[in-house]
Amino acid sequence: HDSREQAGRPSGERVVSMRLILGAAAVALTAVAVLGVGFVAERHARAALSQEMEGRLLLEARNLALVAADALLTEFPELTLIPVVSEMQQGRQDLAYVAVLDRQGLVQGHLDARRLDTPFTELAALTPVAARLPLAGQERLLGDADHLAAAVPVALSDGRSLGTAVVGLRRAYLEQQVTRERRTLLALTGVLAALASGLAFGLTTLLLRPLSALRAGLARIGRGDLDTPVSVPGRTELSLLAGAVNGMARQLKASQAQLIEKERLAHEMELARSVQESLMPKADTAAGEFTVTGLYQAAAEVGGDYWDVFRRRDGRLGVAIADVAGKGLGGCLVTSMLAVLLRSLREEHDSPAALLAAVEERLLDSLRPGVFVTLFYGLLDPDSGRFTFASAAHSPLLVWRAGAGELEWHRTRGIPLGAVRGRRGALAASLDDIVLDLGPGDLLVQYTDGLNEARDAALRQEFGLERIGQLVRQAAPRGAAAVRRELQSGLRAWT
Numbered sequence: 001h002d003s004r005e006q007a008g009r010p011s012g013e014r015v016v017s018m019r020l021i022l023g024a025a026a027v028a029l030t031a032v033a034v035l036g037v038g039f040v041a042e043r044h045a046r047a048a049l050s051q052e053m054e055g056r057l058l059l060e061a062r063n064l065a066l067v068a069a070d071a072l073l074t075e076f077p078e079l080t081l082i083p084v085v086s087e088m089q090q091g092r093q094d095l096a097y098v099a100v101l102d103r104q105g106l107v108q109g110h111l112d113a114r115r116l117d118t119p120f121t122e123l124a125a126l127t128p129v130a131a132r133l134p135l136a137g138q139e140r141l142l143g144d145a146d147h148l149a150a151a152v153p154v155a156l157s158d159g160r161s162l163g164t165a166v167v168g169l170r171r172a173y174l175e176q177q178v179t180r181e182r183r184t185l186l187a188l189t190g191v192l193a194a195l196a197s198g199l200a201f202g203l204t205t206l207l208l209r210p211l212s213a214l215r216a217g218l219a220r221i222g223r224g225d226l227d228t229p230v231s232v233p234g235r236t237e238l239s240l241l242a243g244a245v246n247g248m249a250r251q252l253k254a255s256q257a258q259l260i261e262k263e264r265l266a267h268e269m270e271l272a273r274s275v276q277e278s279l280m281p282k283a284d285t286a287a288g289e290f291t292v293t294g295l296y297q298a299a300a301e302v303g304g305d306y307w308d309v310f311r312r313r314d315g316r317l318g319v320a321i322a323d324v325a326g327k328g329l330g331g332c333l334v335t336s337m338l339a340v341l342l343r344s345l346r347e348e349h350d351s352p353a354a355l356l357a358a359v360e361e362r363l364l365d366s367l368r369p370g371v372f373v374t375l376f377y378g379l380l381d382p383d384s385g386r387f388t389f390a391s392a393a394h395s396p397l398l399v400w401r402a403g404a405g406e407l408e409w410h411r412t413r414g415i416p417l418g419a420v421r422g423r424r425g426a427l428a429a430s431l432d433d434i435v436l437d438l439g440p441g442d443l444l445v446q447y448t449d450g451l452n453e454a455r456d457a458a459l460r461q462e463f464g465l466e467r468i469g470q471l472v473r474q475a476a477p478r479g480a481a482a483v484r485r486e487l488q489s490g491l492r493a494w495t
Helices: 002-006 018-071 078-089 121-125 171-207 210-222 237-278 328-345 352-366 426-430 464-478 480-494
Strands: 095-102 107-110 140-143 147-155 161-170 285-287 290-292 305-311 317-324 373-381 386-392 397-401 406-410 434-437 443-445
Touching: 018 078, 018 095, 018 107, 018 140, 018 147, 018 161, 018 171, 078 095, 078 107, 095 147, 121 147, 121 161, 147 171, 161 171, 210 237, 237 328, 290 317, 290 480, 305 328, 317 328, 328 352, 328 373, 352 373, 352 386, 352 426, 397 464, 406 464, 443 464, 443 480, 464 480
Parallel strands: none
Antiparallel strands: 095 107, 095 161, 140 147, 147 161, 285 290, 305 317, 317 373, 373 386, 386 434, 397 406, 397 443
16 A cells, blocks of 8 residues: 555555566467467368378379279270279278279279269269369369369370279368368367466566566655665566666665755855846946946856946046856856955056056966956046046957947957966056047947857857947947847847
8 A cells, every 4th residue: 555655656546467467468479379370280281181182082093094094905894993993992981982984984893883884974063173283184183062083084005095084082081081180280289378378477477576576666766765775686687677776776866965966056156146246236327428337147157257337536437347268156256356356456546457457466366277357447537538448358349439420449459367377567568558538429338258259049150240330330329228228139139
């Protein structure tokens, strides 16, 4: 009762043993196979017996024809033929008649002497029968419902016909022989079927006996017992299946531990994501006639991209966007350190290039070999519209000039933070402070490579800088928020 409930089956449901089902199926199939073989054998035996009878009948008729050839040349052939015919039929219940006819069809040899020189009417009632054996010359095989007869011509050596030798067989005798052979074969078939069925049933139940152990083991696994192995001795498929079940139990136990660990990591990842999001702006930033708006969307739970906007004491806005080589928790930790460094150094340097160099100097010892950071940092004076920036190998800056209706791409020669180790001042030497004057309606767009390198659904073509420029050109007259929405929707449609 308990094992059925643990296995997910109603306690009142009747369970039929697989050993019984397969054993019965084996018995049935064996019996059908043996009986089928017996039936085919009986058909072949009947055909073989009939062929044997036909062959014997033809042989006796041919022998009679040879004897009759000399007798029919004498003046009184009956003196030779009647003893021969009598000897052939003596004690032969299978023979219905034996006769020798002359060329006119008159009887010259018969068991009944009164039939001499009379027509042999028995042949008139017979019709030709398809012979199983080849017939020679004028030989015929005739029959009706009761008799089967062989008619062989009596001929001289030169081929001249002297008459016909006829030997008739009772079909009832043939049926008796067939019936006797059939009974013997059926009795043998029945004995073989019984023996084979019993052997098949016993062997099947013996081979399937481990199913009980397998069922009990699966029930234990269903109850949560993953430590007790299923024991099935031998080297059959069922013993291999038991080994597979034991392996499955071990893997399930390991998977449970992994699931717990995965849930713990997912919780920690969620905490990391919350921390990362807390480091980035939650709303648009307005300063004078300028508005700064942005969007962050990680490819995984957390990522290595980061952006920030902050106000300096001198009234200028600091704008930063970075991309750490690497995804996941490692990239998230680096962006967290980067955010702390930017906030701690933002008041110490009026030059964006100097600030980037200072950030690398403090961050370099924390970066693993092969990990580098592209970083864009700019200062906006909202009163004058002057924007000064430096880029450590970050994506090209895009500027929309409202007055001219043109796009400007600003590329720099800066190298990434952490790209060159062991050569002090390499980053600072590659950086320049670039100054842009922004007029009314001008718009500045900066991004990470997750935008321009996003691939289409077939993973063949990147979104590309040209499409970014087209979307900015279309949405720029409607403001920064419109550009952000247009880029976001265009990227979603592309991917």
